[in-house]
Every structure is written in C-alpha cells, then in structure tokens.
Amino acid sequence: MKVTFTVNGRPTEADDVWEGESLLYVLRERVGLPGSKNACEQGECGSCTVYLDGDPVCSCLVAAGQVQDREVGTVEGLAQGDTLDPVQQAFVDAGAVQCGFCTPGLLVQTHDLLNRAHHPSDAEIREALSGNLCRCTGYEKIMDAVRLAAARKADARDAAPTGLEG
Amino acid sequence: MEFLRPATWEEALAVKAQHPSAVPIAGGTDVMVDLNFDRHRPDALLDLNRIHELHTWQIADDDTVRLGASVPYSKIIDALPDRLPGLALGARTVGSPQIRNRGSVGGNLGGASPAGDAHPPLLASGATVEAASVRGTRLIPIDDFYLGVKRNALEPDELIRAIHIPSATGPQQFAKVGTRNAMVIAVCSFAVALHPRARDVRTGIGSAAPTPRRASEAEAFIRAELDDTGLWTSAGELPLSTAKRFGELVARAAAPIDDVRGSAAYRRHALAVMARRTLLWTWNDHRATGRAAA
C-alpha cells in the first residue's frame, strides 16, 4: 500500500509498504530517516520515540497505515539546520551520549518534557524518561543533560524580548 | 494482509461484519508487538485511529463517564483523575509515557490479558462495556466480560465503542507488583473502590488468575464488617486485623500460577499485602474527607 504523511514538516510518500510494517521501519528503510532507532521493536526501550501529531510515541508500535495524513516529527527534525536544539546540545555537553543508541529517543522524549514542564523536578524527569532505556550511561549524565537543557531554555526565555516588537 | 481504514464508526462496524477475522488496531501497543515478532499474521488490520469519537468521553447525567474505547491512558491521567481515580492510578503504571500516549482501555479489554492494568479498577468501579456490531449494541457488565486467558465476551463482528464507568463516590486505589520501579508488566495487581453511598466495597485482582476477577468473599467480608461495626456511620478507624483478614481473603480469591515473572506463592502473598494496604489507604482517605466534609 501507499502511505502519505508529513515528516519533520515535509510531505512524504512511501510506496509498496507491507501492511504489517511499523512506522519505524518506514522511517528507517523507506524514507531515509534512520535516526530513530530499532533497539527492541516491542515498545520497551523508547529508542524509536517520535512525535505523532505532537505526542511522543514508540514508532515501532505504530502501524505504517495509521500515519496516513498525519504529522510525524523525528530526531532529524529537532535541529534548525546546523543549530542544535538546546536539548541536543545539552546531551553532547553533559556527556550523556556514549554509544548513542538510546539518544534519539531520549532527545524527543526530553524535548517533549521540557515543552510541557519548564522546571521539572528530578522525580518528574525520571518518570518522564522511564520508558527510555540506556545501557551505557547509568542515566546520571542524562539527568545532568536534562537539567542543563532546562536551565538553558529558561535563560533563553528570560533573555527573550518581551516587548511588542515581536 | 489488508489494511482497512474506516472513517466512521458505522463504517467500522460494517467492515468488521464483512471481515470478522480482521484484527482491530487502536494504539497498537499490543497488536504491533505481535506483528513485529511474527506471533500473529491476521488477514487484515482494522485501524480505529480515524474514528474521532473513540478518542473522546462524555459525562452522563448520572455522572457515569462514557469513555471512548481509544482514549489513551495519558488523557485519563490528565483529565479524569477525580472521576476515575482508580483507573487513573492504574493508567499511570501502564508501560511508559510513550505507551500511555497510545495505549487505551479499549485495547486492554480487547486483548483481555490477565495482566492488563485497566481491568482491576474497572472491576472495582463496576464498569460496563459498550459493545456494538451491525446487529446492534450490547452493554456487557464488566463481571461478565472476561472469559478466559486473553478471551473476552465480544462476538467476532463486535467492536468496543466505549466503557461506562461510574464516577467515583469514594476513594479508590490501585497497586501492582513488578520487579522494576517503572515500565513493568504486573506480577499481580489489585484495585479497591469504596462506594460510601451504596455502602459497598468492590475489588479487582489482576494477573493472578486466568482472568481478572473480583475477590467476592473479601468484599462480602468487608461489607459485613463495616456494616456490623457501624464504621460507615462513625467513620472510625479500621482495625488492622480487619484489613489483614480482608487481605487474606483477597489472596484466597486468586488462582495464580508460577511463571518467569513470579511464583504463585509470591503472588498470593503480595495480593494479601496490597489488599491490606490499599484498603487502609482508601479507608483513611474516606475518614479524612468525611471529617473535612463534616
């Protein structure tokens, strides 16, 4: 079957999709976006996390046909050109990336968290990221990265002009 | 394999009538795992995502929540914790945030896994499943819904449209044991709901029998105990011995097995502990709110 959807703002079409395929497979193997990772394909690791109509979901558990006419956002869409999103930059800076296989999913999930909660507590961060397994870091540097990203985003908000010049 | 994408509920029922073997897919968090691991190759998938009404809920005049089958757990946690506290607590323990953004009560019921976390709270609140087909609509009391391991009362041409859940009139609790502090399938689980107006207490046991089930003897015991001691009226302290006895009776209602997730003996033991604790939590809440109201 054919599936037409939007990825990172771009209209996209995938042809010859087998009906049992996942969104993850379509992204990785058919539309050239292998950034979302395939660590388990059973919803347990979060490495495949993408936005689906604005909500982070495991793309391995979304049937390809279910994204027809919908909007998908992947890790590849987080940066603005060469400018990394603050979440991406914080993961690099804090040493939260080792093998990096968990990273794309964690970035999307953290991005969503910090959109919803500007100053999350440690417990909130842990609850929000509890569906993203990382086998390398022991999560300490990931916690650092999320706190760093939250602080930098707060600084950026403070620095942003609040007048009418908009 | 076919991929069927009805746009309306009526269309979905028609399609299901034509393809009774088509597997409905809502959040996909059960269906896709089976597909990815080659455990199941249905002739057709019946996608329910386009049917908007399944993602909505309404509150009826009698305060019953009519919860669309596909409403994801995260919505229940955010929007309905006051009306459906037991279900919201259960929902918060389902998988991970990503799973909760997709997984639904309709899917939990469709799969009818004994480990499903929606089941105990639904049993404890006395929910009703609204099942429909081209032949018409049936309201299936939750007590009659689970027939066996991963078997439910739906006919091949039926779909779940909504779940009718009475808004809580008293405290509700849900607890589940798993060997990890998040993202874990229940080793066993337990829900309890106080219904002060009806002077009733209902329960639900998960993952400790071929189907989710109520602990009827425990319910009868605590009902009688609360009546006999006048505790509903006095809102006095619940004796620990009563809570313990309740726990024992809950454990006795289970028929668990040994498997990789836990032993039968542990499941029984854990149910007794969870039942005792959650009963005390709800009762103490009830007393506190009672006092606050007084």
Add this chain to the structure above:
Amino acid sequence: MAALTKPKNLQDVAAPGRDGVGASPLRPDGILKVKGDFAYSSDLWHEDMLWGMALRSPHARARILSVDVSAALAQPGVYAVLTHEDIPGSKFYGLEIRDQPVLAIDEVRFHGEPIVIVAADHPETARRAIAKIVVEYDVLPSIGPVEALDPERYGYVHAPADYKAHAFGNIVHSQHIHHGDGDSAEVRALADVIVRGEYEVGMQDQAFLGPESGLAVPAEDGGIDLYIATQWLHVDRQQMCPVLGLPPEKVRLTLAGVGGAFGGREDISMQVHACLLAQHTGKPVKIVYNREESFFGHVHRHPATMVFEHGATRDGRLVFVKAEIVLDGGAYASTSPAVVGNAASLGIGPYVIPHAAVDATAVYTNNPPCGAMRGFGAVQMCFGYETQMDRLAAELGLDPVELRRMNAMEQGSVLPTGQVVDAPAPVAELLRRVKEMPLPEVENWRTADGPDVRELPGGLSNTTHGEGVVRGIGYAVGIKNVGFSEGFDDYSTARVRLEVIGGAPVALVHTAMAEVGQGGITVHAQIVRTELGVDQVTMAPADTRVGSAGSTSASRQTYMTGGAVKQAAEAVRAVVLARGRDRYGWAPAFAAGLRLAGGKALTAAGEVVADLVDLLGDEPVDETTEFRHRPTEAFDKVTGQGFGHVQYTFCAHRAVVDVDVELGLVKVIELAAAQDVGKAINPLAVVGQIHGGSTQGLGLAVMEEIIVRDGKVRNPSFTDYLIPTILDTPPMPVDVLELADAHAPYGLRGAGEAPTLSSTPAIVAAIRAATGLPLNRVPVRPEHLTGT
C-alpha cells in the same frame, strides 16, 4: 645554541594542551549522534540489498533428522536458503576453540542455535520463507551444569573425540590455584573461625541497545566488504576467512556504528551468515537481529555456583580461603577458558590471604553459550567473596569495612598466583573514601503532598506509602585485571599521520579499535594533541586496512590502543624533530629535548624554536607502530602460579537501599563509588564508565537474569528480561583517585569493568542489612525476600 628569551616566545607549558590528556573535550561523534546522523550498523542501506535471517532451533538438544528447505526456496522474493552443506570452507568457528558450527550439523546443542539462513527481498519475505522450512528433530534431554559433571550417566554435549586436546568429559577448562599451604588441616587449625557459604549468580545479558547487525557487500575481486558492529575487527576476520574460503585480504571489515557491546560482540554473531549469503547471491545482504534473536545470538555472562570457605583469626586476620567454582559455559567454548583463568586468579578478591586453594571449572552444557561480559569471571567471584567478608565480619563482631581494610592488599602484596603487585593498590583507601561520603537523606520520599511513590520501592506501581520500608547500607570492593592475560600476545596497532592542511598542522589517527561508545576516539585525539601539540585531529574509520587493535574489552583500550597512539605519535614527533636537525642544524641532544605544543617546537623551558608547519613542510609524516604491554605468563596448570595479569584495577561501592520488606521490592537510593583510574585521561568519560558499570551491577543485583529451564530460554525479550530504567537507578556520586601505574601509558589504569564488580555485592549487602536475610543468590527476587 643560545636561548632566545623573548617573552612573546614563551608558551604556557604547564597547562595540558587544549583538549589534551586530562581534559574532557566533547566526543567527536557526539553531534552526529544527537542529530540522528550517525550511521549504526543497522542503519546501513545498499541498492539491491537483501535481508538475511536465520532459522533457529526451538530445542536445547536434539538430533536433526532432516531439513527440507524446498518450500522456502520456491517462495518468490527468496534468493538463497543455505544450510551447513553450502559452506565453502570450514564449518566451525570460535574465539579460543573452533568448536561452534556456523550452521548446525546433524545436531543442535542450544536453544536458538542457527540451522538455516535465508536471504530475501524484505524481512517479511524472509520470515515467511523461514516458516516454511521443515526440520525434523529427535529431541534429547538437555544437559545442565549438574548433569555435565557426570557425562557417563547423562551424556556428552560434544562427542568426546571432538574435544581434541582442550577438554575432557564435559569440562571446557579448569584452573587450580594453590597458595601457601592451601587449605590443609594445619592451615585450618590456624583459623579461629571458618565461614562457609554457597552462592549462585544467574545468567546476565549484555543487553546492549544496538542489535547485532551489519551489511555484507560482495566485491568485484571475489572478496567481501563487511560493515559491522563488533568489538574486534581482526579476530572476526580471522574466524570468518576459513569459513568463507577466502584469504584475509579479500575479507575487509569496516566498523559501522556500534550501539554498545559489553562483551556481547566479542564473539561473532551474524558476520559469517551475512557474508555467506552475499557470497552466494552476489548481492549485498543486511542482517539485523530483533531483540529476541539478539538474546539467542550472543553469548551471556556465565552463571556460577560457588562454594567458599574463609578462615580467620579472632581479631579478623584472614588465614585461608578455599573456593570451588563451577561456571556454566553453555554449548560452545567461546571465551570460557579465559573466564576460568580470571575466576581462579581473582577469586579471593583484593585481600592478602596467606593460604588459598581455588578451583574454577567451566562446563559444556546445553544452555546458551556463555562468554565475555563486562567483568569477565571477576563479577561472579566478587559476589561470592564479598558476601563471605560480610558474613565473617558478622561472625567476628567486626565492622565489615574495617575487616576489609585490615586485610586489604596494597602495593607490594603477593597475590595467590605468586604475583607481586608492583603498582598502587589503594583498596583500603577506596573503602575509606566511599564510607566517608555523606549519606543520603532518610525518608526522602516524604513530601508536603504526601508520599512520592517515585522515591519508594515499587515506584510508580504504588505499592507502599512508606509501610514496610526499611533502609540498609552495604559495602563491597573488587579487583579486576586489565588487558589480555596468561601469556597472550596482547598488542595494538596505531597509525598517526601529521601533515599541513590549509596552513595548519593536522593529525590523522588510524586504528582498528572498535569504538562501542566508551569514548576511545575522544581519548585518541586527546593523546595526539598532547603529544604533537596540534589542535586538529581527525579519525580515520576503524577497519582492517591497519593492524589489529585487539578487542574493546578487558578494560584495555585506553591502555593498549591509547598506548599505541601515544607511541605512534612519539614516532611521528621523532621524525619531525629529526627534520629540524636537517633544516636548522639542531644538535641531536638538543632536538631530543624538544617538545611540541601549540603548533610549535619548544625547549623544556618553554622557548619556541620552530613552527610545526615549517618543520613539516610539504611532506607528511606517517608512522605506524605496534604497542605491547609487559608480557604475562600462563598460570601453572597444577599450582596456578605465574605472572598472569599485567595490571589490576579496583573499585569500591557503598549502596544505600530502601526495601519494602513485606513485598520484597527494592529501591536503590544511592550508589556511591570510589575508583582508582591511575590517570583520568578524560575525567568526564571515566565517570561515565563508572556510572554505566555500576548500573549493570545494579541490574544483576535485583532484576537481570536470563531464565533457562531445561535448556530453554524463557524470557528472550525486554518485556521479561528487565534492565534498570532511570527510575531504578539512583544518584551515583563518584570519587576518582589517580595513583599512577608507572608501567602504563600516562600511568593510567583500565577503568571500564571494575565498577561492575562491587556494585552487585554492595547492593545485596545493603538489602541484607535491611532484611537480615542471607541472600546467597543474585539477582535477588521478591520471592527470596518474602520467603515465597
């Protein structure tokens, strides 16, 4: 030559070069990884590519009566269906012993053993083809570790004739260590108390997140190019060439992005299968395991049963230890012999004990093959000896940390192998440091809004609001060897090239080191910056065009390939400075005293004598060297004596746990570590290693186990093989000590594995402290804590 003392020529020589050794520059691959642009082995794609897949045995032990692949072959979209009969060369491979069939021959020996491989145009086509293959089995009772020891009664896992020289009965390898007077009656008489304990460690999985995967591309010269996630390119190739019937130059491996390894990629998995299918079809073949296949596709940590006896004097001096260890090696040898060597030689822990008798044995069974995993034989032992130390302390009424410190080894101590420790061994100091760290808050789960279940045992599952919760604290320390041991010719190769590009000196580093996430490439660039005084360092992809780097295992890569890069950079520097002699007429002694920093050549006093760009001119300097650590020797077969290990590494942990003693659920509240790393080449990365290793130890302590019943794996999924989530993992303060080892480059000490050892026993000790239960098995399950 008179020194020019113009201040503007002076450089700040005390500071390490920018982003040099001791700094924490960012990973060179970090940006790619956060953008999703880093190409892991499972991300590769090729025009016309086929998908490979394996049919695996559902039985642990069975004779194969027949294999019918005709229906699979007839299916449209299927390009090849291969059995062992289609293998052009040798049908066996293996890291230490070539005993493992590439595809099963007449018999399967473990659940999940591959029998047939298929190449098809889509994964689903391959799956359907596999479903059509008909295999007839004669199922036999499987041999477990107990049965293995009585082969006459229960049978042999391999025909005795096949063991050749390396084994007898079902025993793959055993090692005895006799130290002092062992556990003779006289020795026993010296002990006032003797504590005996039996311990068990379950089968742990590496559970790296990036599944086994790679892409094999047939080349025009009849060879194959394989892009692969592995730990050791050259030894993969060494095992593959005989199977493919190709000479090494025709089997070219390039490292693709690796999603973690932890020992699980030391053996080959899908490498040969992909190449066989590519050879057969003439098309590129990609294989990507799913999570279930991954559990079957790599070796695991050896389950162990251990019996320990520790004897001590009343005042707490250890007198003797006796240990008997049986490791379940599974169906094939993998690295079992080396794991046995480690278990035996490190089996008494970091303590000075005058007498010891240790026996370690690995057996062949019909369980999944076991081999390398972070900690490699030392993890299991550490759980045993550290539990013994706690029990001994209790028996003697001593503080457990004090007992350990009293008996701790130090520089100059003699190990039971007779080896004298000739580098710092700050065991007592590490214990002191973890003990002195401030303790975490009590009842941290209490908040103004009531209990926060996320901070309680059971977490989000809402099982307690404080009821039944008891705090416990536990300590442990461990010892791990670094590098390959027992006389293995351990070396690494590095090539460093220095040239002027765009007016600036640029270095290129080329090694075959597998970057699996540990940060080796970051460290290599730091070393080159420090040695050659350049800012810009580029990394060539790791491949087999340069010599072997050895495996990314045994905590050895910073030492070994780092050492090789340092040595190659030094060789480059010598050539560069020799050019100065030609160009500027420097005396040899003067040139030898110069250093390179900030793009200049400097005297010891920091005086600039030349620009690196001028010294280099148009001609690049390109040097390749092999680096070796001090030779080690094999352990004597009878006494276990010998200089077996080149370096030792130590870590101590303090664990603080809250246990819901009624439900048997555990929440680790804090896991503090102190570790000596000799020299933190990259402090950020070394702490990351300690965190990661500690967390894997946490997993083994309370949740991780591959459950095998009658040879069948019962939980090959992330649904039922649980690894710690971020909610299971506590804050982990780390204290890094840097006591240089004079024998190692920069004085560094391998760091990756030690934290995996002591974390497990520290956590279990804390659970014991909270519950008063003996807990002789890991992982600890709720059943153990509730007696159900």
